[in-house]
Amino acid sequence: MILLRTHIGHSLRATRVAQGRTLRDVAKSARVSLGYLSEVERGQKEASSELLNAICLALEISLGHVLAEVASQVAALETPHLTVVEDAA
Amino acid sequence: MILLRTHIGHSLRATRVAQGRTLRDVAKSARVSLGYLSEVERGQKEASSELLNAICLALEISLGHVLAEVASQVAALETPHLTVVEDAA
Numbered sequence: 001m002i003l004l005r006t007h008i009g010h011s012l013r014a015t016r017v018a019q020g021r022t023l024r025d026v027a028k029s030a031r032v033s034l035g036y037l038s039e040v041e042r043g044q045k046e047a048s049s050e051l052l053n054a055i056c057l058a059l060e061i062s063l064g065h066v067l068a069e070v071a072s073q074v075a076a077l078e079t080p081h082l083t084v085v086e087d088a089a
Numbered sequence: 090m091i092l093l094r095t096h097i098g099h100s101l102r103a104t105r106v107a108q109g110r111t112l113r114d115v116a117k118s119a120r121v122s123l124g125y126l127s128e129v130e131r132g133q134k135e136a137s138s139e140l141l142n143a144i145c146l147a148l149e150i151s152l153g154h155v156l157a158e159v160a161s162q163v164a165a166l167e168t169p170h171l172t173v174v175e176d177a178a
Contacts, residue, residue, distance in 0.1 A: 002152060003138035046137055049092040063091060064164030071160045075153030 002077050006043035007070040008052070013041040015059050015066075030058035091166050095132035096159040097141070102130040104148050104155075119147035 016026050027037040032051055039045035040055070047055065056063050105115050116126040121140055128134035129144070136144065145152050 001139075001142065004141055004152065004156070005138045046135060048135055049094045050090075052093055053090065062164070062167050063093065064160055064167045067093070067156060067160035067163055071153055071156035074156055075151070078151050078153045 002074055003043060004070070004074075005040070005046045007073050008047065008066065009041045009043040011066050011069050011073075012055055012059065015061055016041070019059065021059075026055065026058050030054040091163055092132060093159070093163070094129070094135045096162050097136065097155065098130045098132040100155050100158050100162075101144055101148065104150055105130070108148065110148075115144065115147050119143040 016023070023034050023038055023041075027034040030037065030051070031054060036045065036051070037055065040047045040051075052066075053063060056066060105112070112123050112127055112130075116123040119126065119140070120143060125134065125140070126144065129136045129140075141155075142152060145155060
């Protein structure tokens with residue numbers, strides 16, 4: 001099942017890792033606990049809208065950017081894939 | 090403050106109203122309580138990822154579609170607006 005929190009978490013984590021920052025650093029900057037941020041990144045917890053904004057601010061990215069990325073990922077997963085079936089005959 | 094739940098709620102509500110459907114109808118189809126759906130639509134409650142999927146299914150729209158719309162709305166709000174200042178001189 002496609003879950004919004006999974007894709008938001010992946011996007012936030014990818015941004016943090018690309019910035020070479022630690023969970024501790026971003027959690028401190030966003031004023032959330034390290035455990036909370038870790039759970040959000042792993043898609044185990046729904047981030048509240050307020051804390052999602054705080055995390056985006058800590059990562060210096062816009063919410064719109066995260067959502068556009070997530071929308072694109074979700075849309076790609078929702079599109080039925082073509083399956084190539086080899087003809088054995 | 091731009092809140093994700095506000096924009097998700099607005100998008101879901103606009104779709105339901107455009108379809109001429111009632112809260113009761115969509116809530117029943119999504120197997121959520123009418124009060125829950127109403128709060129989500131008004132941006133007063135964060136929809137869990139699972140229930141967001143159920144509401145999208147009930148409205149026969151894709152999650153990707155909702156997210157693309159929300160991403161676009163949020164990005165537009167995040168873009169600094171030009172302010173026209175009349176010169177009084």
